[in-house]
Amino acid sequence: MxxxxxxxxxxxxxxxxxxxxxxxxxxxxxxxxxxxxxxxxxxxxxxxxxxxxxxxxxxxxxxxxxxxxxxxxxxxxxxxxxxxxxxxxxxxxxxxxxxxxxxxxxxxxxxxxxxxxxxxxxxxxxxxxxxxxxxxxxxxxxxxxxxxxxxxxxxxxxxxxxxxxxxxxxxxxxxxxxxxxxxxxxxxxxxxxxxxxxxxxxxxxxxxxxxxxxxxxxxxxxxxxxxxxxxxxxxxxxxxxxxxxxxxxxxxxxxxxxxxxxxxxxxxxxxxxxxxxxxxxxxxxxxxxxxxxxxxxxxxxxxxxxxKPVGTPDAGAFWRVIAEHDVKALFTAPTAIRAIKKEDPEGALFAQYGVSSLRSLFLAGERLDTDTYAWATGVLGVPVVDxxxxxxxxxxxxxxxxxxxxxxxxxxxxxxxxxxxxxxxxxxxxxxxxxxxxxxxxxxxxxxxxxxxxxxxxxxxxxxxxLSQYPGYYLTGDGGHVDEDGYVFVTGRIDDVINVAGHRLSTGVIEEVVASHPDVAECAVIAVPDELKGQVPRALAVLKAGAETTPDRLEREIVAEVRGQVGAVASLKQVTVVPALPKTRSGKILRAAMRDIADGRDTPTPATVEDPAVLDALRRTLRPQP
Known part of the structure; x- marks a missing residue:
């Protein structure tokens, strides 16, 4: 190097x-x-x-x-x-x-x-x-x-x-x-x-x-x-x-x-x-x-x-475009490659189109998992560059x-x-x-x-x-580490912006829509892992006392409202009714703790939590026991 x-x-x-x-x-x-x-x-x-x-x-x-x-x-x-x-x-x-x-x-x-x-x-x-x-x-x-x-x-x-x-x-x-x-x-x-x-x-x-x-x-x-x-x-x-x-x-x-x-x-x-x-x-x-x-x-x-070259009946759309136009390099998101892999796990369509011009595949916008990297490298036979x-x-x-x-x-x-x-x-x-x-x-x-x-x-x-958290430095909002050879490893966001198929969306924008529902007392939107899109939003809603709605009805209404006000790109599909949201003693919602639970990480209860029982109940809700 x-x-x-x-x-x-x-x-x-x-x-x-x-x-x-x-x-x-x-x-x-x-x-x-x-x-x-x-x-x-x-x-x-x-x-x-x-x-x-x-x-x-x-x-x-x-x-x-x-x-x-x-x-x-x-x-x-x-x-x-x-x-x-x-x-x-x-x-x-x-x-x-x-x-x-x-x-x-x-x-x-x-x-x-x-x-x-x-x-x-x-x-x-x-x-x-x-x-x-x-x-x-x-x-x-x-x-x-x-x-x-x-x-x-x-x-x-x-x-x-x-x-x-x-x-x-x-x-x-x-x-x-x-x-x-x-x-x-x-x-x-x-x-x-x-x-x-x-x-x-x-x-x-x-x-x-x-x-x-x-x-x-x-x-x-x-x-x-x-x-x-x-x-x-x-x-x-x-x-x-x-x-x-x-x-x-x-x-x-x-x-x-x-x-x-x-x-x-x-x-x-x-x-x-x-x-x-x-x-x-x-x-x-x-x-x-x-x-x-x-x-x-x-x-x-x-x-x-x-x-949309993925998510359609034609899982070979990428390869058709590359073959017809002699594309030298493709830049896309890992979501797209995961979708193609799901529909064509053996890579038969890539071989069918006889792609010969491609020299590199570049992936960005979200985390590239090792399975997707290995599949793309094996099928395409070109460098897969994150x-x-x-x-x-x-x-x-x-x-x-x-x-x-x-x-x-x-x-x-x-x-x-x-x-x-x-x-x-x-x-x-x-x-x-x-x-x-x-x-x-x-x-x-x-x-x-x-x-x-x-x-x-x-x-x-x-x-x-x-620029304020670390004077003299720009805060990317991501966490990670660097290995001894200088390679960077990015572990994920440390703020409340989620990454849906490479599209950055604010949880605050979605929360405003969820909170506007007449039966919702308070809410939080967190990012949860998704096999196809990397992350998708999940809404957690606390109902108002006396609300007569059902969880299914609430979910349908909120999903429709988010689609109408934010757009289909938000990809909100799941709204979970919870008895309470975990908060610090100062009233701040513990979004990081909720993300950890949704990601399946067994993290200790934060010392700042106001009521540990609320967090325990949320663990049972977000990760039901078999």
Whole structure:
């Protein structure tokens, strides 16, 4: 590992020299002279005197270099039975035109645009168009209900919302426009205009505020790239907070482009012209980083897949896409591989499709268990690379990078720290743990380029959420340890955010819905292990005195309400009625203790518990004796 160790050492000991060199891989409107500004800690800024345009780096520079005919994007849509491809020149043309639409609606540098769309090329175009004119986009996952969309509209305060008439799943069409209309009714902020992509499966009735995407684009004049400061925001991506209020993670333009360019080549081993598939959604951080920006900045071909490649009758959907499009590397969540393994335990479908292009499988978003790792390695015959990161970091904290010699794969570990991430394991007192000893996983400041510089218009919450517990360090919220060889092992969350199939959701958001039921006195939502999705929420409810509901009826009503207010992505299926919730003497609910019980761990009763009998009763409820 000598090559890796020297690379990592240099990134920590000489960060400015390291990232100055990495910055030569992107095209600047004004070259950086100063690499790092640490004059206002803990708010550090990368390339503070430089200027850039992210869309230029993703599109224009490749066309100008003579690669306009190269395929930029492949849209594979089994739900509509269509497949199409777009070259870099074509994607540049339609992006410039839609940027002209936004400019014509008064959107300029620093204005926000909320995007809520299905997995169609227009979602990518809308993101790039915002970047082109210096606007700040905030993409909201299309599976969220109207209330969640409204919360994000109120926080971002967009001038324009971009959406579609519908989304399409294997068995149904989901109207988006009524959901958007309801979100706008609930929101306090009112966007000036909405641009709606009309889809033939369910055209929408447009109102006075609405514009038809195709008509507006056809009439628009193309817009040129607008130069922005490297430290200016590119996007806001909302992630779950433990209070139920989402946190707006900010990503800048310059550091983001540099980090993604470095990661695409060195971590994922992707070169210009390679076909890459990140099987995620543009509404999540993987979609931002590795469906849209990283592959296009690298000059690669990115696959955007409309549909659910797992959980359908076709367990070979992944292998079909890889075989048909000559995909070199796949990025997905362990949940997907577990689902395929369940349907095709012998891997016959992989052999049937004759996949020959695949060189690597990358898994992230949740814990990779050793059985899934072993199955995928045996069936695919390629390296299965676990990597660990967060919405906040935007690119991997740890990995076994394919473009750096000497880093072997180690089952059970998501790899070693990537350049710029000064990863430490600290005990509750802030002392560094010995190799093999579990503690809190933290990252020394400054975080590397590409990581969040702050939260949207909320520096205080950024400090309180991430930087206050261990001064000088960013708290990841995960626990784990590092072995003697430097490999990181992540054991799980230490807060109240759960990870459902790679989607981070706040227990607070779900608890608000559960608590609103008229028969519920108090409640708690915890993460419980799930064979397919890694984690799913489980609600524990204490009934009001005199409540006449039955447990089955309560469960049906709450599950339906969570689906309606949070969305199906929450995956709440189980609501358990309990006589009381375990609490500390100060009244804090002992969620960590409940998670341990649900995970099957025999942990001692916390000394702070108010009534040990309540915890004992919960053990019997969550883990019934045979």
């Amino acid at each position: 000598d090559v890796y160790r020297e690379l990592y050492r240099r990134s920590i000991a000489e960060p400015e020299a390291f990232w100055a060199e990495a910055a030569t891989s992107v095209t600047w409107d004004r070259d950086p002279v100063r690499v790092l500004d640490s004059g206002r800690p803990p708010f550090h800024r990368w390339f503070p005197d430089a200027a850039i345009n992210t869309c230029r780096n993703a599109l224009d520079r490749h066309v100008e270099a003579g690669h306009g005919a190269r395929t930029a994007l492949i849209h594979d849509s089994p739900v509509t039975g269509t497949t199409s491809s777009v070259s870099y020149a074509q994607l540049l043309d339609v992006t410039a035109r839609f940027a002209g639409v936004l400019r014509g609606l008064g959107v300029g540098k620093g204005d926000r645009v909320v995007i809520s769309m299905p997995m169609v090329p227009q979602a990518v175009i809308a993101m790039l168009a915002c970047a082109r004119i210096g606007a700040v986009h905030s993409v909201v996952f299309g599976g969220f209900a109207a209330k969640e969309l409204a919360v994000r509209i109120d926080d971002a305060r967009p001038k324009v919302v971009v959406s579609a008439s519908c989304g399409i799943e294997a068995s149904r069409v989901i109207p988006y426009k009524p959901m958007l209309d309801e979100a706008l009714r609930l929101a306090h902020h009112t966007p000036e205009r909405c641009v709606i992509l009309q889809r033939p499966q369910a055209p929408a009735d447009l109102g006075d505020r609405d514009l038809d995407w195709d008509e507006a684009t056809a009439a628009a004049e193309p817009a040129d790239c607008v130069t922005v400061a490297a430290a200016d925001p590119l996007y806001i991506l909302y992630t779950s907070g433990t209070t139920g209020r989402p946190k707006g993670v900010v990503r800048d333009n310059g550091g983001h482009a540099v980090a993604l360019a470095w990661s695409m080549r060195h971590i994922y081993g992707i070169d210009p012209g390679d076909v890459w598939w990140a099987a995620s959604d543009v509404g999540w951080v993987v979609g931002h980083s590795y469906i849209v920006y990283a592959p296009l900045i690298a000059g690669a071909t990115t696959v955007i897949y409309e549909g 990597n660990w990161w967060q919405t906040e970091t935007g690119w991997p904290i740890t990995a076994a990078p394919r473009g750096v010699d000497g880093v072997a794969l180690r089952p059970g570990s998501p790899g070693v720290p990537m350049p710029g991430y000064d990863l430490r394991i600290l005990d509750p007192a802030g002392n560094e743990c010995a190799p093999g000893q579990d503690g809190a996983v933290v990252l020394g400041l400054p975080l590397p380029p590409g990581a969040l510089p702050t939260l949207w218009q909320d520096d205080e919450r950024y400090v309180a959420s991430y």
